[in-house]
Amino acid sequence: MKELTAYVIDGHDLHIRPARTDRRWMDATDQRFAYRCLPITIANTYGWELLCPAGFSAVWDGTLAREAIAITPLSDKPTPAISHFGNAILTFHVPCLFQTDSGVDLYVGGPVNQPKDGIAPLSGIIETDWSPYTFTMNWMFTRPHHPVRFETGEPICHIFPVRLGEIETVAPTVRKLSEKPELEQEYRLWSESRSSFNADLARPDSDASRERWQKNYFRGIMPSGRPAGEGHQSRLRLRPFSDGDPSDAEKEPDAD
Secondary structure (H helix, E strand, C coil): CCCEEEEECCCCCCCEEECCCCCHHHHCCHHHHHHHCHHHHHHHCCCEEEECCCCEEEEECCCCCHHHEEEEECCCCCCCEECCCCCCEEEEECCEEEEECCCEEEEEECCCCCCECCEEECCEEECCCCCCCCCEEEEEECCCCCCEEECCCCEEEEEEEEECCHHHHCCCCCCCHHHCHHHHHHHHHHHHHHHHHHHHCCCCCCHHHHHCCCCHHHHCECCCCCECCCCCCCCCCCCCCCCCCHHHHCCCCCCC
């Protein structure tokens, strides 16, 4: 079992959970059709979310000074973000040291597929297999004079482990699809069925109208009907961070 440990600095609290599937904008789509996109729902849950410990609002005046961001707490709790760097950047301090197995880094970014009007998260790769240094989660304002709110319990950071140097071992190439006939055949079957399916959607009594969407990718089935093989996942089940009890590490994550 791979390890990811959060060593919380004494006197601080860490609010972290396995990333959730749901998104408000996805809930608002017609018949919640956005949840049919498996790549999006997998990405939503691919890691853990750090949550905002106290609500606040912030406004950037459009200049680059540290004083250009005005922060207003929404409760009597300390505001978890500051203007530290200037240049329209809002900074959250992460109150712990994350440590990973040897050769494993930590990707740190904003909540996945969760855009926020007026401000955008910045991303980083941290060498958490050796580093004794804390890091910050930074967001950059994109619109001046536009109030931005962070609510208590709102995700402010998304993390997941990545293998050190693995991307440098990738040898990317570009080739013609016709050079791989079996893949080309599956693509053509999909393309033809997709065109037919979309045309049939206009007929209320058609199978396409009753099915509403094609489910082969979601189910891990090739256009020819063959199983896609090992490795297909329609959902992730991540373990929550435990309190250090060794028995917790052996528990399987909840099914829901």
